[in-house]
Each structure stands twice: as structure tokens, then as C-alpha cells.
Amino acid sequence: MRRFAAVLLDMDGTLVDSDAAVERAWVTWAGESGVPVAELRPRMHGNPAPTTIRAVRPDLSDEGVERAAARQLELQYTDLDDVVPTPGTARLLVALKELELPWAVVTSxxxxLAxxxxxxxGIAPPMLVTxxxxxxxxxxxxxxxxAAARLGVEPGDCLVVEDSQPGIDAGQAAGCTVAALRGLDADIRIATLADLADLLQAQQ
Structure with a gap:
């Protein structure tokens, strides 16, 4: 760990526990679209909907992908009953405020929906990139x-926090340091966002 100029946080699975809602929407969409859920399940998290749909329905035109993605998102917009902050989110947001570290949410x-x-x-980010x-x-x-450009910082001075391989790949391709949840391999591994809060405070 080192000092960073900004922290860029993924949303689903990182700041917000929305796994169940995401999966319900994909399962419903799969049933409507004739896609086996087993084929879809490894792709449910981390990618934009059009990317996932193109992978499982390569037969669709660009317009068909657009319509399918709109339907998949429609299934998610009002499914919010069990959407809550992930463990450690409150602790991290307090730490970012205390450290006066700029931060943003960067989501697919x-x-x-964001x-x-x-x-x-109950999260109000100072910046949101969708x-x-x-x-x-x-x-x-x-x-x-x-996100780095909008914050006026170099990507190499940013810490990205992710919980999926597509997000980790995005952060590393941007030249950022990446902290990963869920036991995924990245520059830094953390169990919860509270662990990240402790690491950031130890470097200041």
C-alpha cells in the first residue's frame, strides 16, 4: 500500500450488495430469451449488459442487443428490496472523509439504475461514472x-476497488492499482471495505 490521490469504487458487489437482484433479473431474462441459465451464470456480474448479451446471443443484431439489454435493465430498476451496503462500506466512507481523499463510483x-x-x-457519491x-x-x-480525468488525477495515482474480473481488468488496463474483494487476484486483496479503510488510514 502507498498513498493515493483518489479512490475509484465499483458499485455492484463492492459498495452495494445487489447480487440477488442482479441474478434475479438475469434468470428472468434468460427464461424469456431461451438462454440456459448455466451458460449465463458465469457472466452475470461485472460486465455491461450488452457485453454479456452479445456473448450468449451472438445471433442478435446490434438493435437486438440494444432491445435485450433494455429489457434486462428494466427488470432491475425497481427490484431494490434487498439492496443494502456491503460490509465495511460505512467504515470506508468515514475514512475517505477523514482522509479528505477524493472518490468516485465507477459502474457498468x-x-x-446506479x-x-x-x-x-443510502450512499451519495461525490462523482458517478456510468x-x-x-x-x-x-x-x-x-x-x-x-473518472481519473474528471477528478484531475493521474490513473497511476488512483486506487480502484473491484469485486469482479472484468472490473479488475479495467482498472489494471487503466494503469491503476487495484484492490480486489471475493478472494480475486489483484494488486491488493481485501476481505471487506473495512479492511481497506484500515490500510488507507495506516498510510496517511
């Missing part, structure tokens, strides 16, 4: 490069 969700889920979890704002989403570096 669209703005409507605002709904962050609102349900899938609509870059030409390419995760696992490409564009979202994290955009």
Missing part, C-alpha cells in the same frame, strides 16, 4: 480513465 450500470441502487443503500459516459465499458479501461 446505467445512471438510472442512482436507484445507491439511493436504496456505462453511458464512455464508448467502451469494463473490461476496457475507459470508465476508470474517465
Amino acid at each position: 450500470a446505467d445512471r438510472r 442512482r436507484a441502487r445507491l439511493g436504496a443503500a 456505462v453511458e459516459e464512455t464508448p467502451r465499458g469494463k473490461p476496457h479501461p475507459d470508465p476508470y480513465l474517465a
